[in-house]
Amino acid sequence: MKPASFEYHVPDSIDQALELMHEHADEAKILAGGQSLVPAMNFRVVQPSMLIDLNRIKELEYVRENGECLRIGAMTRERILEFDPLIAKRSPLLQEAAPNIAHPQIRNRGTIGGSIVNADPAAELPVLMIALNARLRAGNTSGERWIEAKDFFVGMFTTALEPDEILLEIEVPFIQPRMGWSFMEVAPRAGDYALMGVAAQVTLDEVGKCTQAKLVYLNAGDGPVDAKSAAQMLVGEAIHDELIDSVANMAGDREINPFGNVHTSIEFQRHLAKVLTKKTLKQAIERAGGNQ
Amino acid sequence: MTQRISITVTVNGKEFKRDVEPRLLLSDFLRHELGLTGTHVGCEHGVCGACTILFNGESMRSCLIFAVQADGQEIVTVEGLAVDQDHLHPIQQSFWEAHGLQCGYCTPGILMTLVPFLKQNPNPTEHEIRHALSGNLCRCTGYQHIVDAVKLAAEKMR
Numbered sequence: 001m002k003p004a005s006f007e008y009h010v011p012d013s014i015d016q017a018l019e020l021m022h023e024h025a026d027e028a029k030i031l032a033g034g035q036s037l038v039p040a041m042n043f044r045v046v047q048p049s050m051l052i053d054l055n056r057i058k059e060l061e062y063v064r065e066n067g068e069c070l071r072i073g074a075m076t077r078e079r080i081l082e083f084d085p086l087i088a089k090r091s092p093l094l095q096e097a098a099p100n101i102a103h104p105q106i107r108n109r110g111t112i113g114g115s116i117v118n119a120d121p122a123a124e125l126p127v128l129m130i131a132l133n134a135r136l137r138a139g140n141t142s143g144e145r146w147i148e149a150k151d152f153f154v155g156m157f158t159t160a161l162e163p164d165e166i167l168l169e170i171e172v173p174f175i176q177p178r179m180g181w182s183f184m185e186v187a188p189r190a191g192d193y194a195l196m197g198v199a200a201q202v203t204l205d206e207v208g209k210c211t212q213a214k215l216v217y218l219n220a221g222d223g224p225v226d227a228k229s230a231a232q233m234l235v236g237e238a239i240h241d242e243l244i245d246s247v248a249n250m251a252g253d254r255e256i257n258p259f260g261n262v263h264t265s266i267e268f269q270r271h272l273a274k275v276l277t278k279k280t281l282k283q284a285i286e287r288a289g290g291n292q
Numbered sequence: 293m294t295q296r297i298s299i300t301v302t303v304n305g306k307e308f309k310r311d312v313e314p315r316l317l318l319s320d321f322l323r324h325e326l327g328l329t330g331t332h333v334g335c336e337h338g339v340c341g342a343c344t345i346l347f348n349g350e351s352m353r354s355c356l357i358f359a360v361q362a363d364g365q366e367i368v369t370v371e372g373l374a375v376d377q378d379h380l381h382p383i384q385q386s387f388w389e390a391h392g393l394q395c396g397y398c399t400p401g402i403l404m405t406l407v408p409f410l411k412q413n414p415n416p417t418e419h420e421i422r423h424a425l426s427g428n429l430c431r432c433t434g435y436q437h438i439v440d441a442v443k444l445a446a447e448k449m450r
Contacts, residue, residue: 001336007295008314008360038356039337042317051314055361079350103427105405106338108350109357190426 003041010053014060014139017166020052022141025164028052032075032114035106060113060168063087070172074113078125079104081112090174093132093199097124097183103191113167116152119159122193122219124185126153129170130224131199131216137169144168153223179203180288182280185218186272188263194219195264196272200280202234204288210234215247215281217273220256227251230277239285248277299363303328304372312359319343321359322369330370330400334429341428344401345369351405370400373407382448383407383441392441394432402428406442414450416442 011017029048040046060075081098115125129149136147185197203212213234217225230251252274260266296311322328334340336355343354346368373381393399409424421442
């Protein structure tokens with residue numbers, strides 16, 4: 001099908017975009033990469049009467065260092081995550097996960113900010129934002145604010161953004177020494193939506209005890225699922241296989257809440273979550289310098 | 293009143309000026325406004341890859357971009373690959389020689405995916421080739437001859 005008609009605006013600057021959103025927040029939708037919005041419009045699942053296209057705003061496309069964090073402009077293409085040397089050095093988890101986001105043709109156009117604001121529970125970037133303790137900078141004509149990733153995703157396809165706010169930037173803390181990471185997902189075919197996926201991050205102290213752990217799941221609930229109880233079981237412990245098994249069971253049986261779909265039963269999603277938890281944890285521990 | 297926007301787009305090295313409705317997809321612009329019907333339309337939601345084109349040198353889905361967004365940009369379609377009928381692009385020539393197609397519907401999208409892929413990765417493994425092709429659906433071939441054609445193209449282009 002073809003999209004319904006809409007009014008089109010293409011601002012050249014952030015200020016112009018914020019001004020347009022201030023005037024038209026009720027009717028307008030932001031067009032970022034359009035890799036989720038345009039299919040939905042082609043099917044007429046959504047029919048916005050106005051689009052505000054951010055693709056001309058070059059000041060929203062960058063990756064740079066700021067103190068102990070990476071700052072990434074909201075209109076930076078997903079493809080950049082795979083190849084940018086700063087990302088590789090400062091956030092290897094982002095780099096590792098990026099090739100799992102749809103296909104290269106989609107990542108060439110799709111933006112980091114667009115995927116985050118779309119808040120699809122099956123998408124990779126919202127999960128990564130939580131796993132990395134990212135902060136998100138949003139603005140409207142009255143000013144700007146930082147939102148913690150854990151407060152940003154409030155439900156299925158729903159974020160903490162006000163109707164007139166635009167996501168401008170994400171901030172990701174640098175990876176630290178003795179911190180290990182891993183991202184894995186299972187999809188029917190490369191580039192498809194994953195049936196289940198996990199981002200894991202662990203920090204070990206000098207004697208190999210875990211000081212911090214994070215396990216976040218995609219397609220496991222109505223948003224990114226942060227399995228805090230499972231991760232907490234690791235903290236203060238010298239991690240061993242039996243503990244990893246218990247952590248995987250806690251996350252897979254208790255903390256995630258998958259819905260199942262035409263490709264998978266809920267039971268299979270729970271099974272995948274457990275398998276992926278074990279695999280990602282072992283890889284993350286190894287990368288953190290542990291002995292697993 | 294329907295909004296119409298004047299755009300200037302460079303397609304296969306030639307500049308085109310048209311007035312378009314904002315909702316016109318780039319894929320339909322290429323086919324219906326410019327008559328470049330080599331860009332095929334399959335699913336219109338970014339899954340099949342038949343409409344893949346080069347947008348400022350990078351492979352993208354033309355069904356997921358509005359024509360107005362191509363204003364001032366550079367597009368290459370499958371029609372822009374061969375010098376003329378007797379001098380095909382090495383990737384096209386390889387598809388011919390290795391029989392990398394049956395009905396041909398998916399072929400233009402696959403070719404446009406492969407141009408930047410082989411530029412970035414001139415010596416791909418079979419696994420890399422299959423991964424690169426994962427965003428393009430072919431329902432005839434079973435992919436085997438397509439993979440052979442890509443290997444042949446990589447050889448020709450090295």
